[in-house]
Amino acid sequence: MTSKTDCEDVNYERLSDLLKANHELTKDVCMLKQLVYCLNSQLGRYQKLYFLNQKSKTQNFPPNVIPPLPENSLKRDEASGSSRNVQKEAHVSAGDECVSGNSDLSQKKDSKEEISGSPLPTPKENVATNDADRAEKFCSSDAKHTENWDFFTLPPLLDAYEETIKEKDFIIREYERKMLALGQKCRAVVLENEALHNEREKLMTKTNQAGVSRSVSDRIFFLEEQNKLLKEFLDLEKDKLKEIQDIYEDKISDLTTELNRSKEEHRRCIAELSEARGRCNFLADEVCKLRKLIEDSIPMSVHNESELKAKYERDNQTTLNKLKEIEEAKMRLMNEVAELSDLKTKSERLMKTKEHLLRKSKQKLIHLYVRLSKKEKQNGLLRENLHKAVSLLEDLSMENYKSKEESIQMDESSMQHRVLLLRSALQTFQYEARRELDSIERRLLRHKKKKSESCGNVEMPRESSPIT
Known part of the structure; x- marks a missing residue:
């Protein structure tokens, strides 16, 4: 009876230790999930800032000098300017969508068809049609007001219109050139994506084979260790029986x-x-x-x-x-x-x-070893993901810093202040992440020590008192 109660006490103590360790591991996993969520939010914020900076670069146009005109002509110019701004924003958004679409492997064919099938408008046709429409509208709507105008003021106005038309033609040509370059870049990116996709498929096949071999080797190693433990238990039982x-x-x-x-x-x-x-x-x-x-x-x-x-x-x-x-x-x-x-x-x-209790304890110990190996693998994967996220944050901060140095030269003081703030935020984030990683590693070491102690207690059970 005394030996039965001792075995039950040992089992309850070990189960309580294992439950505590499991609770700590669940807490660590929740902390890691929260940390990954924070990292993803930080990444999204930096990506938004990056794309906003890219858009601000593209929207720095040369100023247009428009002479004073009547109310109808000013309203028409404002309407035409708003429509052109809408067209420019549509072109910029289309370019951004092409760049973002080329990164996805599932939309390669659609992006190819859009790039190859969409014909770019020629600048001469656009300029001719715009000038003809503008002249007809101006003549038809402002025929009433020409009687009150002084014809000596028309030449400078016409010169200013010619200058604005030339500047707009120049802007249109630059945009067409940029669109052609962007189309070529998109084609190159699509080809690179196809090549990378093929390489990725090859590497995935290789990594799958390597993973299968590793899993088999790990299984063999685990079975060998299990056999060793069973042999040791059998030797101990034989000695006790003798x-x-x-x-x-x-x-x-x-x-x-x-x-x-x-x-x-x-x-x-x-x-x-x-x-x-x-x-x-x-x-x-x-x-x-x-x-x-x-x-x-x-x-x-x-x-x-x-x-x-x-x-x-x-x-x-x-x-x-x-x-x-x-x-x-x-x-x-x-x-x-x-x-x-x-x-x-x-x-x-x-x-x-x-003997029955020993078999049960062996089965429980094997199950706990399997769970511990799974938890260690999960912790390793989470560490790798965390290191990758930290490296991505550092790369994004460096790219952001470089783009800010190139784009903002006039507002140097404000941008330097922002960069310093970003650096300090990044340093604090890295410090907190490293501190959390250190705490998680300490907990894992403590859990491993407890596991080793519990395994030692299981391997060296209490000897039964001699029967008198």
Whole structure:
């Protein structure tokens, strides 16, 4: 009974330690998830800033000098300028969509068809149509106001219109050139994406084979370690069984010696009893002879007869007492033999229960080893993802810093202040991430130490107390 309670106490203590370790691991995983979420939000914010800076670069156009005109013409110019700004924004957004679409491998064919199938408008046709429409609208709508104008003010206005038209033509040509360059870049990016996709598929096949071989090797190593542990447990059990067998053999030898000694005493007592009976018979014969002699010769006194009877009764009583003692010793020895057989059956039952508990503990230990290996793999993957995210943040910060140095030269002081703020934020974030990583590593080390201690306790169980 004491051995059963000890095994149950050991199992409950180990289970409580394992539950605590599991709770700590779940906390660590939640912390890592929150950290990855923060990193993703930071990445999205930096990407938005990067794309806003790129758009601000493209929207730095040369200023257009427009002369003063009547209200109708100003309204028309504002409407045409707004429509052109909308077209420019549409072109810029289309270029951004092409760049973002080329990065996805699933939309390669659509991007190719859009780039190859969309014909770019020629600058001369656009300029001719815009000039003709503008002249017709200007003549038809402002015919009423020409009577009140001074014709000496028209040449500078026309010169200003020509300058604005030339500047707009120049801007349109630059945009067309940029669109052609962007289309070529998109085609090159699509080809690079196809090549990278093919290389990725090849590498994925290789990595799958390597992963299968690694998993097989890990499984073999785990099975070898499991076999070693099982062999060690079997050796320990064999040693314990040998010790118990030696103890039982010693006890059985002692009991056999005691039985032999009791049998010899019984035989000796039987021999003494037979001798006493023979003596009694001899004495009875002698008494009969003496009676005959007394009857024949002279009668004996009553006092001598009473003494002889008392002696005979005393001798008979001593022999009967000895026989009773021998029978009691025999019964005591038989009871001891029965008790020893009961102890033997009880010890066999205890051995069976202990073997069953050992098998259960081995299965639990193997299950815990498998869970620990899975948790270690998950922690390794999370560490790799964290390191990758930190490196990506550093690269993005460097690219952001370079783009800010190139784009913003006029507002140097404000941008330097922003860069310093970003650097300080990045440093604090890196410091916090490293501190969290250190804390997670310490917890993992503590958990491993606890696991090793629990494994040591399982490998060296308590020895059962010898049966008395």
